[in-house]
Amino acid sequence: MSTISKALTLLDTISRLEREAGLSDIARHCALDKATTRRFLVELEKHGFVEQDPETRRYRLGGAPVRLARIRETRFPYLSVATPFARELANLTGETVHLSEHAAGRLSTIHVEDSQRAHRVIVDVGSILPYHATASGLGFLAFCPQKDIDAAISAPLQAFTDHTLTDPAALRQTLGETLRRGYSICHHGLETGVVSVAAPIRAPGSPPVGAIAVAAPSTRAEKETVEQMGRAAMATARRISERLFGLEQVAADPLARRAG
């Protein structure tokens, strides 16, 4: 194992510890020699990734990641990361795939991979996806904190078709099912003749950052096909989430584990 890997694993271990820890403690947790642990800590401290409390001599996570995270946020390449996965999912399912981002309290389409088929669903880049009437919206909302769900449901729920879910109680039940299932299903919610499935792109400790959805004409959407697409969307969303936020945290998330 490379030195870099060992050091970054140590950093990860420190980040997982509930409280600041001493040298011997950290060495034990990482199964590393005390001398090695110390050298790693000193190097990491030089670069601000860990801090040592001058009084207790215990070590804690440093401030350097904050700067990196802020830079990352300003350049957040959500689109370029997710696009290849979306294309893959489009190739796999043969249906139109679209990617949405949560911003300004709304879910908006930021990328579309069109199905290759002549008879296909068209989704416009830039279109707003209502929470209650799209698979993306449901898949996103189901994994949000309760207060966000309450806020979304307390808003007026427009009926786009006669299948659109507008009853708060029914909506809550659907969200519960979605949460348990790991992906959402929406029949004719926004437009008749369209069935879609979606799964959230999830951030550790935050609401999801967006969703990825597959939309198919209902003539091609038998129960089994819908389930296959849903599972594929969920797997793709999971892979995107892992790429965006790191493997460990997503894997450690209890909800994600339950879903996977």
Add this chain to the structure above:
Amino acid sequence: MSTISKALTLLDTISRLEREAGLSDIARHCALDKATTRRFLVELEKHGFVEQDPETRRYRLGGAPVRLARIRETRFPYLSVATPFARELANLTGETVHLSEHAAGRLSTIHVEDSQRAHRVIVDVGSILPYHATASGLGFLAFCPQKDIDAAISAPLQAFTDHTLTDPAALRQTLGETLRRGYSICHHGLETGVVSVAAPIRAPGSPPVGAIAVAAPSTRAEKETVEQMGRAAMATARRISERLFGLEQVAADPLARRAG
């Protein structure tokens, strides 16, 4: 130099690049061998600190720091505590406010609240603030122990403009004035046409953790305005410090700790 340091320096270099960069580019920037650079990148990628775009094969900052930064924030909520105060200060002054954190021996910008005006100062998140050439740097350094001041002044002092303070004696005098005044003033230190003021965010018994600064175009920076902004920055910094560390400790005599 240790492998860890080299790898973390590489990471830092990547974070500074304007755009995603290719392998050879990064190797050149870091003055490292291409093979070494590649191995570092692979290791860093394994841990999510860098990402490689599968299409362009270029490398960029990864998502792992986001997770670490979140953890850091839950334990030491500097950013989330200070941001509302920064916004308030920006509203009050009508000028761009930026917040910096001290880590790895450098002061880096971790948050910016832009002025609402069309003619305003632009500050990039992630940028490094030299001690001798920015209000943030001066405001931070003035409240550090003497040995830190000596260390900072003994380093080469680059002249960014013809107003940049590069004379050690003049710098020491400015730091003394800053300490007595409670906030720093910097005219055209890093860039001509910009005047800024800053005050340190202080931790009891330790050097400051960072600084908060107001930056204005010099056309709007008359003496009285600068003094107003300085006092406002100082008051804001004090309130942030109090929120982070509690009232009593921050209120204690600052100079008593200079020996530290």
Add this chain to the structure above:
DNA sequence: TCTTTCGGTTCAATATATGAACCTTAGCTT
């Protein structure tokens, strides 16, 4: 008081990092 454990250090043994040379592919010039 004695014992254990702590943070931290040393240095010979050794595992790991290194980089010149290499390969393949992509894009540009002639």
Add this chain to the structure above:
DNA sequence: AAGCTAAGGTTCATATATTGAACCGAAAGA
């Protein structure tokens, strides 16, 4: 289309950084 350049990536003998048992002094328990 041939020829050139520079890209990303790989190999392996050499060189160097990493390793950890043994060590130290201090402090916390017994």
